Amino acid sequence: MGALTLTHTIPFFLIFSQERQPMRPLQKSHKLDNVCYDIRGPIMQKAQAMEAEGQRIIKLNIGNVASFDFEVPEEMELDLIANLKHSAGYTDSKGIFAARKAIMHYTQRKHIKGVTLEDIIIGNGVSELIGFAMHALLNVGDEVLVPMPDYPLWTASTTLAGGTAVHYLCDEADGWNPSIADIRAKITPKTKAIVVINPNNPTGALYSDEILLQIVEVAREFGLVVMADEIYDRVLYDGNTHTAIASLADDVFFISMNGLSKNYRACGYRAGWMVLSGAKEAAADYIEGLVMLASMRLCANAMGQYTIQTALGGYQSIDDLVAPDGRLARQRDLAYELITAIPGVTCVKPKAAMYLFPRLDPAVYPIEDDQEFVLEFLEKEKVLVVQGTGFNWHAHDHLRFVFLPHEEQLREAIGRFARFLKDYRERAATAGSSVAVTTSA
Known part of the structure; x- marks a missing residue:
């Protein structure tokens, strides 16, 4: 048999001797440049990082009903x-x-x-x-x-x-x-x-x-x-x-x-x-x-x-949950009562769904960036909500709260929110803002 010839192959030793070039950075498509979904965006990622460190977060950011002990029929x-x-x-x-x-x-x-x-x-x-x-x-x-x-x-x-x-x-x-x-x-x-x-x-x-x-x-x-x-x-x-x-x-x-x-x-x-x-x-x-x-x-x-x-x-068990004495109705009423008791916070009482969208009076809470505001609230009080601009609202004066947690946890979360806002009002007043409400909350 004749000898094999490898005239079109790279010498074996050169494969390892050549310097390898790093892969070029991959950029996301420009179709995504103006796409955002802040419900699961950077604030959520921060919350996940905090949880990985062992911190316990109350999540009022998403209507994932199974996370709050609501069961499938x-x-x-x-x-x-x-x-x-x-x-x-x-x-x-x-x-x-x-x-x-x-x-x-x-x-x-x-x-x-x-x-x-x-x-x-x-x-x-x-x-x-x-x-x-x-x-x-x-x-x-x-x-x-x-x-x-x-x-x-x-x-x-x-x-x-x-x-x-x-x-x-x-x-x-x-x-x-x-x-x-x-x-x-x-x-x-x-x-x-x-x-x-x-x-x-x-x-x-x-x-x-x-x-x-x-x-x-x-x-x-x-x-x-x-x-x-x-x-x-x-x-x-x-x-x-x-x-x-x-x-x-x-x-x-x-x-x-x-x-x-x-x-x-x-x-x-x-x-x-x-x-x-x-x-x-x-x-x-x-x-x-x-x-x-x-x-x-x-x-x-x-x-x-x-x-x-x-x-x-089948049987429509949702009707039991939204009845006046049902779990969802009770939690809506409680969350609405607690939120609107905070000075400078108003809210249209929801007739449906699972959310509150309260307004923070800009004269009391001069928020320049509601995402930074939500991030600070998360870091200080370990409660996760979504800023209003995440829902394409035009101003930095609203937040969305999910009222799916049990009543005890709702009281705890909104109590932390009230404490955070009291500190925010005091800081705003010190900075010269016109705070036109009492600060007894």
């Missing part, structure tokens, strides 16, 4: 277990038949007309479906009307899809109702959709039929898609009822979103859905885009889907 858990053997394969890209059938029946109870099985797409939580809605709709430069304050994922998803979120005012002086005049003033030829978060996160507002009808009229006049985030539609207090905005018209195109995470305390099941209704023929090409995106991700979490039918058709 037992019949849902049993369905999950019973259907594990059916959950290994891909489902239909829109979702399993039984789940979509149950959602269809739910829309009928909400008086939304003309919804068929094909008008329902199940996703890995509403968060995934928000992304679908924006990516299928928006070209670069298109605009979407988003409430201010908002649930920040709506703004982030609009931006990531190449659009521009234009924030319309929800008026605190009017119970956090949307300002129809401000909505109209911000519509341009580039406006494609309007987002309605009702019941509202972060304010806890619940919109009247009169307000919803005015929004529908604006959408009709300007040919806008209405994207309705109704994830808290059963978390209602004081006998209030919720109207699905899509039930109010059939000549406007609606995307209504809901899921298991809040009403059924199943955040980790990642089971949400979108319902398409109204002027579907006019939106046929857009709907094709939504179906394409659903198909690209193959299917939603199968195990979560198998609990939807039982959740929607």
Whole structure:
């Protein structure tokens, strides 16, 4: 046999003798330059670092109900277990038949007309479906009307899809109702959709039929898609009822979103859905885009889907929690009472959802940077909340508090907040600020 020749190989010793160059730094995509989600942002990272050091943090920053001893209904858990053997394969890209059938029946109870099985797409939580809605709709430069304050994922998803979120005012002086005049003033030829978060996160507002009808009229006049985030539609207090905005018209195109995470305390099941209704023929090409995106991700979490039918058709334990003597209602009342007893702090009492969005009077609390304010509160008092600007509020004068902890822990957390604000007021007064309230708290 002839000798082997290695004329096109690198000598073995040179592989180790050559100096290796460091890998170039990798930069994130410019698509993320204006995307933020401060609920899980740098303040949360600081809290995690403090916990790693052994410090105990009271977390009032996120509505993760399971963290506060709220349990998924037992019949849902049993369905999950019973259907594990059916959950290994891909489902239909829109979702399993039984789940979509149950959602269809739910829309009928909400008086939304003309919804068929094909008008329902199940996703890995509403968060995934928000992304679908924006990516299928928006070209670069298109605009979407988003409430201010908002649930920040709506703004982030609009931006990531190449659009521009234009924030319309929800008026605190009017119970956090949307300002129809401000909505109209911000519509341009580039406006494609309007987002309605009702019941509202972060304010806890619940919109009247009169307000919803005015929004529908604006959408009709300007040919806008209405994207309705109704994830808290059963978390209602004081006998209030919720109207699905899509039930109010059939000549406007609606995307209504809901899921298991809040009403059924199943955040980790990642089971949400979108319902398409109204002027579907006019939106046929857009709907094709939504179906394409659903198909690209193959299917939603199968195990979560198998609990939807039982959740929607079973005993609605959320009603017990929001009843006057229910745990959620008691905690709302307590948190509201304690927060508004602090000098210089006011709050619109929430009619729904799981949050307080109190205002800190700027004359008493001259906050220049609410993120730094929240960070200082975390470091000094070991309580984690979210600054108002994290919800795209325009001023540094609001915070969002979750009232999910047990009453004892709520008292402790808000007591620490009162102590922190007393120190802040005294420092502000020393610095020459006009503190116009007593400091007895």
